[in-house]
Amino acid sequence: MTELTIRPITGASELPLFNSFPYVLNDEIATDLEAGRRRLSWLWVALRGDRVVARAGWWTAPGDEKPQLMDIFDIADDVEDGVRLLAAALPVMAPGNTTPPESLRFLPPDWRDRPETRLLVDNHMAALEKTGAKLFVERLRLEWRPGTPIPEPSGRLTFRPVGGADELIDLMTLVVEGSLDAHSRDELTRMSARESAVEQYHDELERYTSPHDWWRIATLPDGEPVGFVIPARNSYNPIIAYLGVVPAHRGKGYIDEILAAGTRLLAGQDVPRIRAATDVGNVPMAKAFARGGYVTFERQIDMVWPAVV
Numbered sequence: 001m002t003e004l005t006i007r008p009i010t011g012a013s014e015l016p017l018f019n020s021f022p023y024v025l026n027d028e029i030a031t032d033l034e035a036g037r038r039r040l041s042w043l044w045v046a047l048r049g050d051r052v053v054a055r056a057g058w059w060t061a062p063g064d065e066k067p068q069l070m071d072i073f074d075i076a077d078d079v080e081d082g083v084r085l086l087a088a089a090l091p092v093m094a095p096g097n098t099t100p101p102e103s104l105r106f107l108p109p110d111w112r113d114r115p116e117t118r119l120l121v122d123n124h125m126a127a128l129e130k131t132g133a134k135l136f137v138e139r140l141r142l143e144w145r146p147g148t149p150i151p152e153p154s155g156r157l158t159f160r161p162v163g164g165a166d167e168l169i170d171l172m173t174l175v176v177e178g179s180l181d182a183h184s185r186d187e188l189t190r191m192s193a194r195e196s197a198v199e200q201y202h203d204e205l206e207r208y209t210s211p212h213d214w215w216r217i218a219t220l221p222d223g224e225p226v227g228f229v230i231p232a233r234n235s236y237n238p239i240i241a242y243l244g245v246v247p248a249h250r251g252k253g254y255i256d257e258i259l260a261a262g263t264r265l266l267a268g269q270d271v272p273r274i275r276a277a278t279d280v281g282n283v284p285m286a287k288a289f290a291r292g293g294y295v296t297f298e299r300q301i302d303m304v305w306p307a308v309v
């Protein structure tokens, strides 16, 4: 068998080579490179002769120096080709004994019913597991499309813009308690609810360049806050970035109105779609998205390497 050559691609002229695997992210790679969300040195291929037998790609938020996600990883036939690619690339992408960035893979919603996709997932997960990664969570990728009815407000809640970072962080601190979201629960094993809220606020919410006066706090008629919704735009789509109901007001269906307020705000700007995501295991949230007219257009498998301590 021809020897395996493992290397990052050398220039944009090698993008077609990198994209020789079909994948939903292929069309975004060129613009991601221009916008600094990807680098050529983060797009790795394993070649046998001219044929790409495995590839891996990393992504980051605009302005960040380090990769945040490994969101591309494909293997043609042999799991070992993928393992060898990761073994060569991971020490470069996560140098100095640091934990590699989380891996995620987008899949059709019915991937378990498609034998060819199951095989792809089995190989993908087997290669990652051989390098020490473990399944972390499966998520639903959700989409609202124009024309889909948005539930009318019942009048139980009033919506107003967020009063400032402190107010939102206080509510986020309450909301993260009892969350079924795997990333939130994992954070709570390492930090306090407040630390987790502060981190999410500064690392994610504050960095959305869409207007922060879109963010809404939901209150009862007497002004008591019940929850919030953060509609935003990321680099690709209008999104519901985050939303929640404080524990004292859960189980009363308020989430439906809070989600509808966020959807209505974005829909009012003639957007072509609104994207959102939640864990398969966050059943109350998944049901609320379904009631709010969001369809599952893909699923996502997140795998992580153990934290280096």
Ligand SMILES: CC(C)(COP(=O)(O)OP(=O)(O)OC[C@H]1O[C@@H](n2cnc3c(N)ncnc32)[C@H](O)[C@@H]1OP(=O)(O)O)[C@@H](O)C(=O)NCCC(=O)NCCS
Pocket: 175, 176, 178, 179, 180, 181, 242, 243, 244, 245, 246, 247, 248, 249, 250, 251, 252, 253, 254, 255, 256, 277, 278, 279, 282, 284, 285, 288
């Ligand atoms: C998911 C969440 C938004 C649901 O809000 P909600 O307004 O309580 O939603 P619902 O009223 O539809 O209740 C959903 C279910 O929560 C459960 N529930 C009821 N009372 C509850 C309480 N006091 N505490 C926690 N959960 C409760 C019930 O199973 C209920 O479903 P059912 O009444 O149909 O059996 C809320 O739990 C939350 O903020 N979670 C943490 C943040 C989060 O996960 N955000 C989404 C990130 S994608």
